[in-house]
Structures are given as C-alpha cells and as structure tokens.
Amino acid sequence: MTSPASPLASFHPLIQAWWQRRFALDPGASAGTARGAAATTAEFAPPTPAQADGWEAIRAGHDTLIAAPTGSGKTLAAFLHSIDALTREAMDNGGLPDEVRVVYVSPLKALSADIHRNLAEPRREMREIAQELGLPPVHLTAAVRSGDTPASERAAMLRKPPHILVTTPESLYLLLTAERSRAMLRTATTVIVDEIHAVIESRRGPHLALSLERLDHVAGRRLQRIGLSATQKPIEEVASFLVGVDRDVSLADGGARTGTAPGQSADALIDRSDAAGPAGERGAQNVRARPVVIVDRGHVRELDIALELPPSPLEAVMSGEVWQEVYDRIAALANEHRTTLVFVNTRRLAERAARALSERLGGEAVTAHHGSLAKEVRLDAEERLKNGTLRVLVATASLELGIDIGHVDLVVQLGSPHRIASFLQRVGRSGHTVTGTPKGRLVPLSRDDLVECTALLAAVRAGELDRIIMPAAPIDVLAQQIAAEVAAEEWNEDALYALYTRAWPYRTLSRERFAETVQMIARGFSTQRGRRGALIHYDPVSRALRARRATRILALTSGGAIPEVSDYRVVLEPEGVVIGSVNEDFAVESMAGDVFQLGNTSWRVLQIQQGTMRVADAEGAPPNIPFWFGEAPARSDELSAAVATLRAEVAARLGDAPGDPGRRAEVAAWLVEACQVPESAAEQLVLYLGDALRVLGALPTHHTLVLERFFDDGGGMQLLLHAPFGSRVNRAWGLALRKKFCQSFNFELQAVATEEGVLLS
Known part of the structure; x- marks a missing residue:
C-alpha cells in the first residue's frame, strides 16, 4: 500500500490505510485507498520529519524525546506506534485483554480530556476500515482519569481497565497510591509525557519524576518513555528529566550535544547516553542520564506576527479612553477573521475584555475561558469555538497548551506574556496544522510594555527561547512521595533511596538528606502532649518502612504539588x-x-455560605468584575536580556544627543527595519527611551544600573533602582535591600519590585 521506503511501510496495513484516508490530499480517492487500492505519496500527506524520526526511535524501543514546533503532529507520532502494536497483537491473538498498556500524562485536565476525545475518532475510523478490508475488528479502549472524572467512570475503569489511560501528573500519583488502581498499572509498557516543559519548572516536575520511577517499580520493568514538547531549552536537560538516572554505569567523561536545526537531515536521532549530570550533593560521585534519543526539529516555524497599537499614544498606565480604542481594534480584527483567540495574563482581564468585546460583537459571539470556570463551561466554550458558533474566545493560559479548539485564524495577545515560550505556544494555537502559518498580533498596554513587546518580537525572530530552570530535589515533594509509596507497600530504606534517586531532580540527593526526610515523617513533630503527625513506622535495625493506619488516606487526600486555594464555588440556583x-x-x-x-455572564448574588456563593441570572444587569489573587508569572531571564539589549542599542544610537529630532528619526527608522515594528510604535519607543536617557543620563541595562532619588507629595524620600532583570530577581533584591537598610540604619523600609526595578520607600 505504501512504498517500502516510506516511514509508514513498517505499520500494519490497517494503520497505513487509515493514514491514507485521514490525510488524503484528494478526498475523492480516500475511499479507494481505504479498500486497499494502490496509492502514491502524492495522494496523501506524508508524515512530518518529526513523526518519521520519532517512529524510527520508538520502534527500536528507545526512550524518545520529540521536540518540534506546534502543529507538527507530535502527539500522533507518540501514539501511532502503540496503536500499531496493539493492533498487531489483537490480530494475532484474536483480541486484546483488558489491560492498561499505554499511560499518557499531560499537565492539564483539559488537555487530557481533549486527547481522549481525539483518540475516539481514529479508533472508530480504524474499525470501519478493518471491516472494509475484511480484517477482524480491533477494539481499542481509552479512558481519562483526572480530577474531573466522575466516580462512576473511575469505578468502571477499575472493573475493566482501558488499553490507553489518559491522566495528569496528580492523578497518576493517586493511581499509584490507591491499591486497586496500582494493580491496574502493572501491565503498562509505555508512558507518554506531553507538554513536558509545562511541569518541569515547578514542583510538579520533581513530583512527576518520582511518580515515573514508582510506575516502573509497579510494572516490574522499565517502561518506554516518550516525551513531547514544542518549547524546551536546554533540550539535553529536558531529556534527562524524562528518562532519569542510569546508576549502573560510572561516567568517565560526557558532553552535551547541541540540537539539530530544522531542515537538517534525519541525523536528529541522537543518543543521550553520554550526557553528564552535575555533581550536586553527592560530591565526587558522578551520575548520568539513561540513554535517550532526541528527535530535535527545533521550535522555529514561519510566523505572521506584528505589533498592534491604539491610535492614541501609550502612557505609563493606560487610560479608559485608550482601552476603548484597543477593544475597538480587536473587534475590527475579529471582523476580518472567522475565529479569534484573545490571550490575556489574568482572569480579571479575561472577564473585562470579554465583556467589552461582547458589547461590540454581540454576547453570543464572545465568551471567556479560564481556570476559575467550571469544566462544563470551559468545554462548552471550546466546542462553540470549534464548530464556528463562537467568533472570539478570551482566554488565559488555560488554552495555551496543545488543546484542539479547531481552526483559529488569529491570536491576539493583550500585553506581554513575559516569556518567549508562552508567546510561541499561544500564537501556535492559530494555524495549528502541519502546513498552517500561525498568525498573532501583540498589543502593548503601556510604554514599558511597548519596549518589552518589541524585544519579544525581536527575540522570537532571532530564534531565542527561555531556558528551563528545574527545582533541585524539593524535600516537601520527596516526603509526600515517600509516605505515598510506603502506604502502598513495605519498603527497605536503602531500596527506596535507590529508587527515588533514579529520578533526575533527585540524582544528587545525599543518603544523609534522604535519611533525615525519613526521620522527619517517621517521628512527626513535638507538642505539649508529645509527638504528633508521624506518617510512617521506621525500624532502625532492619531499616524497614511501614505505613501507619491513616497513611494511605492522608496521601490520597493531600497529594500533589499544586498550591491549595481558598476559592468559593459559584452555584446557580x-x-x-x-x-x-x-x-x-x-x-x-x-x-x-x-x-x-x-x-461573560452577569450573576446576582442570592446567598453567601461557607465556601459557596449562590447566584441567579442577573439578566444582563451591569456587573462588577471579580478579582482573584495569584502569583503573576515573572519575566524570563532571556526576555529581560532582550529588553536590556534593545535599550543599550537605542542608547548607543542616540548617543549624546537623545533630544535631537534628526537622531531620533534615524533610530526610529532603524527600529522599523531591524525589529519590524510599525512606524508609530518605533516613534513612541524612541520618544520614551530618549526622554529617559536625557533625564537619567543612561538607560538601565544588564550592565548599567541607575539609582534615582525623588520625594513624593508628602515629603517622603523614594529611592528607585532601575534594573531590567525581571520581577523574579528584583523581588529577591528588594527584600535583601530592605533588610540591609534595616540592619545598617535601624529603620524599616517598604520594597516594591516590578519587571523594571525596585522601589524603596
């Protein structure tokens, strides 16, 4: 059915026929292809390079990390080989036992549910094609287990395990801890971790790494691990996180390879068995990652991105009139496209923007999507966007990852997302096909935001990417996972230490530190009435670890690394x-x-109870916009460096005449050409930075810091440190300066940090 040289040639004829029908270039020829007629590669779309290289590595049994731009078919690359293997087994044995074979882990519940829905159609199509080809029917089952899964479906899953289990990191932890679900996972052979970059920078990353080692232990063998991501740097570190540590071989020397640029040959299949890990707590003991194949097709693809500015000049804070101009422009863009996805950085702004756009486009054409909406409300918004009844969806990061929301023509980002990877992920929601071109428009909301957005576009066009910073061996996560695993079965302390230090974030954890953690959860804490809170029993002679009576229920009800929030449920009466x-x-x-x-709907409060707010439909009455508290994402170091570089370049070009109109015009023309920004944006940027250079004497960069002292209206002195290092660095710096002033001068100061500096008052 396919050429022997085709990457599809190694798949079962049923899978080949399905591919030719699903990706037929001539829809009229798809039926004949499905019935087994000869086909040329011109009749259907061939696999992408990421898919072809990924299948080669996965088929060989290697752990594999696939890095490719959004819309390049990474998820299908990971799943199709497993589906092929299950199909062959079913054909050979007359069916499949009810056993879990593939565990798919995604960072979002919505993404897990989306993958489950997207698996249903191919399985149905394969059954139809099998019937047309006269082959026995293949009944592949899939189920999703997340926090949104009803209790009835969870129970049904235990009675009849699915062949493909779709879950989240937190639910995988629960499955490994509960007795019956733990037994269900013993037959797994493959684990797929999607959007791996989304968990690796928080405590969810080490938590998942320990769960993957526990999964190997439960299965009694090393599972094949497949990782997927579109934005990851350094890719070697991400690959090491995926596969963990190889403790059996000592490291003589090692080196890290660089990723393969898009368009290079299939030499992108690189073995990671020679990549070294840092020494850390273990001192002289060297560790290295297990062998892994990296399929690196890069993160860069052709993008249609540009700045959009309101007609009025930007200020330090956007006025209400300018906001109306911004909404008018977004509405005009939405009228020029079938579907538009508007990304914002906060839930409050999502609600506010949705209401403003509803007034311009109609209430039925616009709605909001964020994590504080119920699952049913979010799914309804996604389905309406997918089927075309919703023209504009205003979303936070809840839609940033690879959820299938159908065809999106345009992505509008309100304000800088503060990370290069986030911008790429969000713009990648449009044109989300192998041949599509993502289209995005970036709307700055202030003068400083204009500088950051200009630097962001320049960094994206230069192929820059944020560097992943992985938490190193968080002890709170380790204590949680020790208690959970001991609740499931009795362990020897040395054996559990050997298991957990195979996880990459814990590769340098010392034996003494691990023993201290065990002692902490075995002894509990002291009170006036004695010790309380012990989670496990510890035998110092045999070093045996055993669960206490309430250990399992505590592990099941208090697991995970997502911070708890005290939100009130909103219930419609x-x-x-x-x-x-x-x-x-x-x-x-x-x-x-x-x-x-x-x-995007008005609700009238009827009653407020403990943890619950009961409401009724307000029938369109003018509403207030609710607020939520949360830690805003800090600007990445790479984007901060791009901002500093842009400032330094503008300062150098303005020279000693920042107020000269001719010099400013030359710099503005350079910005239009070099950064590809509109002329109005370049003029405002040069005006703002030129005035700052004239007043301060220098523009703050990574190499030049500026201290500014001024007095407020009440006569109080304010000290402003201009430092474009991002709020992550500036917050820590502000706390340190505040403490130093207190110790040196014996008086208290207040410190406020932003992306651009620290204010002491």
Missing part, C-alpha cells in the same frame, strides 16, 4: 449547577444583591 469559583476575599466582601460577571 435553583438548578444547583456549579458555574465556577471566585476568590475568597471577593466572596467575603460581596453582599446579597450584588451583580458580578463570570464566564
């Missing part, structure tokens, strides 16, 4: 339907009769 949630402070400050907006 009299139906009793959960709409979403609001922050506790907003709920406490509200009163019966207040009207607020959630999900």
Whole structure:
C-alpha cells in the first residue's frame, strides 16, 4: 500500500490505510485507498520529519524525546506506534485483554480530556476500515482519569481497565497510591509525557519524576518513555528529566550535544547516553542520564506576527479612553477573521475584555475561558469555538497548551506574556496544522510594555527561547512521595533511596538528606502532649518502612504539588449547577444583591455560605468584575536580556544627543527595519527611551544600573533602582535591600519590585 521506503511501510496495513484516508490530499480517492487500492505519496500527506524520526526511535524501543514546533503532529507520532502494536497483537491473538498498556500524562485536565476525545475518532475510523478490508475488528479502549472524572467512570475503569489511560501528573500519583488502581498499572509498557516543559519548572516536575520511577517499580520493568514538547531549552536537560538516572554505569567523561536545526537531515536521532549530570550533593560521585534519543526539529516555524497599537499614544498606565480604542481594534480584527483567540495574563482581564468585546460583537459571539470556570463551561466554550458558533474566545493560559479548539485564524495577545515560550505556544494555537502559518498580533498596554513587546518580537525572530530552570530535589515533594509509596507497600530504606534517586531532580540527593526526610515523617513533630503527625513506622535495625493506619488516606487526600486555594464555588440556583469559583476575599466582601460577571455572564448574588456563593441570572444587569489573587508569572531571564539589549542599542544610537529630532528619526527608522515594528510604535519607543536617557543620563541595562532619588507629595524620600532583570530577581533584591537598610540604619523600609526595578520607600 505504501512504498517500502516510506516511514509508514513498517505499520500494519490497517494503520497505513487509515493514514491514507485521514490525510488524503484528494478526498475523492480516500475511499479507494481505504479498500486497499494502490496509492502514491502524492495522494496523501506524508508524515512530518518529526513523526518519521520519532517512529524510527520508538520502534527500536528507545526512550524518545520529540521536540518540534506546534502543529507538527507530535502527539500522533507518540501514539501511532502503540496503536500499531496493539493492533498487531489483537490480530494475532484474536483480541486484546483488558489491560492498561499505554499511560499518557499531560499537565492539564483539559488537555487530557481533549486527547481522549481525539483518540475516539481514529479508533472508530480504524474499525470501519478493518471491516472494509475484511480484517477482524480491533477494539481499542481509552479512558481519562483526572480530577474531573466522575466516580462512576473511575469505578468502571477499575472493573475493566482501558488499553490507553489518559491522566495528569496528580492523578497518576493517586493511581499509584490507591491499591486497586496500582494493580491496574502493572501491565503498562509505555508512558507518554506531553507538554513536558509545562511541569518541569515547578514542583510538579520533581513530583512527576518520582511518580515515573514508582510506575516502573509497579510494572516490574522499565517502561518506554516518550516525551513531547514544542518549547524546551536546554533540550539535553529536558531529556534527562524524562528518562532519569542510569546508576549502573560510572561516567568517565560526557558532553552535551547541541540540537539539530530544522531542515537538517534525519541525523536528529541522537543518543543521550553520554550526557553528564552535575555533581550536586553527592560530591565526587558522578551520575548520568539513561540513554535517550532526541528527535530535535527545533521550535522555529514561519510566523505572521506584528505589533498592534491604539491610535492614541501609550502612557505609563493606560487610560479608559485608550482601552476603548484597543477593544475597538480587536473587534475590527475579529471582523476580518472567522475565529479569534484573545490571550490575556489574568482572569480579571479575561472577564473585562470579554465583556467589552461582547458589547461590540454581540454576547453570543464572545465568551471567556479560564481556570476559575467550571469544566462544563470551559468545554462548552471550546466546542462553540470549534464548530464556528463562537467568533472570539478570551482566554488565559488555560488554552495555551496543545488543546484542539479547531481552526483559529488569529491570536491576539493583550500585553506581554513575559516569556518567549508562552508567546510561541499561544500564537501556535492559530494555524495549528502541519502546513498552517500561525498568525498573532501583540498589543502593548503601556510604554514599558511597548519596549518589552518589541524585544519579544525581536527575540522570537532571532530564534531565542527561555531556558528551563528545574527545582533541585524539593524535600516537601520527596516526603509526600515517600509516605505515598510506603502506604502502598513495605519498603527497605536503602531500596527506596535507590529508587527515588533514579529520578533526575533527585540524582544528587545525599543518603544523609534522604535519611533525615525519613526521620522527619517517621517521628512527626513535638507538642505539649508529645509527638504528633508521624506518617510512617521506621525500624532502625532492619531499616524497614511501614505505613501507619491513616497513611494511605492522608496521601490520597493531600497529594500533589499544586498550591491549595481558598476559592468559593459559584452555584446557580435553583438548578444547583456549579458555574465556577471566585476568590475568597471577593466572596467575603460581596453582599446579597450584588451583580458580578463570570464566564461573560452577569450573576446576582442570592446567598453567601461557607465556601459557596449562590447566584441567579442577573439578566444582563451591569456587573462588577471579580478579582482573584495569584502569583503573576515573572519575566524570563532571556526576555529581560532582550529588553536590556534593545535599550543599550537605542542608547548607543542616540548617543549624546537623545533630544535631537534628526537622531531620533534615524533610530526610529532603524527600529522599523531591524525589529519590524510599525512606524508609530518605533516613534513612541524612541520618544520614551530618549526622554529617559536625557533625564537619567543612561538607560538601565544588564550592565548599567541607575539609582534615582525623588520625594513624593508628602515629603517622603523614594529611592528607585532601575534594573531590567525581571520581577523574579528584583523581588529577591528588594527584600535583601530592605533588610540591609534595616540592619545598617535601624529603620524599616517598604520594597516594591516590578519587571523594571525596585522601589524603596
């Protein structure tokens, strides 16, 4: 059916026929192809390079990390070989036992549910094609297990395990801890970790790494691990995180290879068995990652990206009139496209922008999507966008990853997302096909935001990417996983230490540190009535670890690394339907009769109870916008460096005449050409930075810091440190300066940090 040289040639004829029908270039020829007629490569789209290289590595049994731009078919590359293997087994044995074979892990519940839905159609199509080809039917089952899964479906999953289990890192931890679900995982052979970059920088990363080692132990063998991501740097570190540590071989020397640029030959299949890990706590003991093949097709693809500015000049804070101009421009862009996805950085702005756009485009054409909306509300918004009844969807990072929301023509980003990878992921939601071109428009919201957005576009065009910073051996996560594993079975302390230090984040954990953690959860804490809170029993003679009576239930109810939030559920009366949630402070400050907006709909508060806010439809009454508290993402070091570089270049070109109109015009013309920004954006940027250079004497960069002292209206002295290092660095710097001033001069200061500096007052 396919050429022997085709990457599809090694697949079962049923899989080949399905591919030719699903990706037929001539729809009229697809039926004949499905019935086994000869086909040339011109009749159907060939696999992408990432898919072809990925299949070669996966088929050889290697752990594999696939890095490729959004829309390049990474998920299908990971799944298709497993589906092929299950199909062959079913054909050879007359069916498949009810056993879990593939575990798919994604960082978002919504992404897990989306993958489950997208697996249903190919399985149905394969059954139809098998019938047409006269082959026995293949019944592949798949199920999703996440926090949104109803109890009835969880119970059914235990009675009849699916062949493909779709889950999240937190639910995988629960499955490994509960007795019956732990037994269900013993037959697994493959684990797929999607959007791996989304968990690796938080405590969820080490938590997942320990769960993967536990999964290997439960299965009694080393599972094949497949990782997927579109944005990852350094790729060698991500690959090491995926596969963990090889303790059996000592490292003589090692080196890290660089990734393969897009368009190079299939030499992108690189063995990672020679990559060294840092020494860390273990001192002289060297560790290295297990062998892994990296399929690196890069993160760069052709993009249609540009700045969009309102007609009025930007200020330090955007006025209400300028906001109206921004919304007018977004509405105009939406009218020029079939579907538009608007990304914002906060849930409050998502609700506010959705309401403003609804006034311009109609309430049925616009809605909001964020994590404080109920699952049903989010799914309804996604389906409406997919089937074309919704023209504009305003979303936070809840839609940033690879969720299938159908064809999106345009992505608009309101304000800088503060990370290069986030911008690439969000723009990649449009043109999300192998041949599509993502189209994005970036709307700066202030003068400093204009500088950052200009630097962001320049960094994207230069192929820059944020560097991943992985938490090193967090002890709170380790203690949680020790208690969970001991709750499942009795362990020897040395054996559990050997298991957990195979996880890459814990590769340098010392034996003494591990023993201290075991002692902490075995002894609990001291109170006036004795010791309390012990989670496990520890035998110092045999070093045996055993669970206490309540250990398992505590591990199951208190697991995970996502911070707990005290939100109030919003319940619609009299139906009793959960709409979403609001922050506790907003709920406490509200009163019966207040009207607020959630999900682009107005609700009237009926009653506020402990943990629950009961509401009724306000029938379009003007609402307040609720607020939520959360830690905003800090600007990445790479984007901060791009901002500093842009400032330094503008300062150098302005020279000693920052106020000269001719010099400013020359710099503006350079910005238009070099950074590909509109002329109005270049003029505003040069005006802002030129005035700052004239007043301060220098522009703050990574090599030049500026201290500015001024007095407020009350006569209080303010000290401003201009430092474009991003709020992650500046917050720590502000706390240190505040403490130093207190120790040196014996008086208290207040410190406020932003992306651009630190204010001491």
